[in-house]
Amino acid sequence: MSQVPGEVWEQFAIAVAEMARDLLTQDSTQGTLDRIVEHATVLINGCDEAGILTVRQGEVHALAATSDLVRHADRIQQDLREGPCFDAVTDRQQIYAIEDMREPNDNWPHFTPRLRKLGMGSMMGFLLFTEDDDLGALNVYSRDPNAFDETARRAGWILASHAAVAFSAARTHQQLGHALETRHEIGEAMGILMERYGLTEDAAFKVLKKTSQDRNVKLREIARQVCRTGEKPS
Template identity: 55%
Template sequence: MSWRRFAQQMATMSRDLLKQDSVDTTLARITASATELIGDCDAAGILVVHGGAVETLAPTGQLVIDSDAVQERLGEGPCFDTAQATSEEPVFRIPDLAAQEQRWPRFAPEARELGIGSMMGFLLFTDDENDFGALNLYSRKPGAFTEDSEMAGWLLASHAAVAFSGARTHGRMEYAVATRHTIGQAMGILMNSRNLTSEQAFDVLRRYSQERNIKLREVARQLNEQGSLP
């Protein structure tokens, strides 16, 4: 591996990540970069665990989706363990799934049936202690991933974690702004139709939300669309 060329490619990827306008496009650029930067990497994806629920993000191919589904069904597997931060190490590398794999005895045979020869995974540390994710790399070729591949993947995962966290923060900010705008429109409708102050209008929305167990943003959206509370 030419580390000079790798560093240049990483720099280009970092600039590209800053241009992405959503969490989804940021993650898609990260997984695409893995297949571009790491030799013999045929597919990549991010497995995220939210309070026990498993989600596959930005898969570059069906192989990623199938592998994650097998691990969720079995309740074991390298990506599954790493994404839950239950592994002893924040990185795993399986050089050859054709060899006997003691760590995940039920997953390994099914992975071979999917056509997976080698795997690597890297824990994505974020600023949210309740969410864990793993960047997972796949090769159909046994013995594809070397120590150099692992180092390259670790460097990519470090950038990915920062981008992932930043993109989620940006997404939350955009959502908060949109929510305030939606609620503000609804308050304006109530103030005009019922001759209320802004505080009184917000209190009407809040009480309606609590009494019917509907999120405040959803109440505001319905009011904006229908012109009155349902």
């Protein structure tokens, strides 16, 4: 960073702080992810497009993208099972890069020419992770070869670090919300069974649980059915 004027990094720090506050205002995990990729195009010099993907059991899932071009690139990684962001997630490498897609690439010999045909010149991948979990990878693309210098790499790493924390917090908040909603629905269903069928609290819960197991349906869905119909599940 010493090669870059201090005021530039000061401005970058202010922009990252503003991004962090913006991410905290999002009311959903998807909203947080969408804002992360939008900020990437602003905060990382040379970045024309950005996206976030994750790899679960060998399957690539696109979580956010600034354009259909990025979604196409994600599908190519899935089809070929190769690419810097695919590797970032599966091998836990924090940063991957393709500096010039016009040149042969030994690491990703099939992926690189496919991206070049899409009009991409260079790209970077940053692992999104926290101490407890690997969340995915942030991909940034440029139409120009050799678009990302060391400053852009460091900026991308800083952004990815903040983004991972915001992503994890948003997901945890969403999961907690779902858990509270599920608890409320189960409690309401139990109340209906207790009132209409004279069941004890323990017996009402056992009815819901056994029905869930017998039908191989989530307990929450059984509770919703009881709340909707007011009937004891058969």
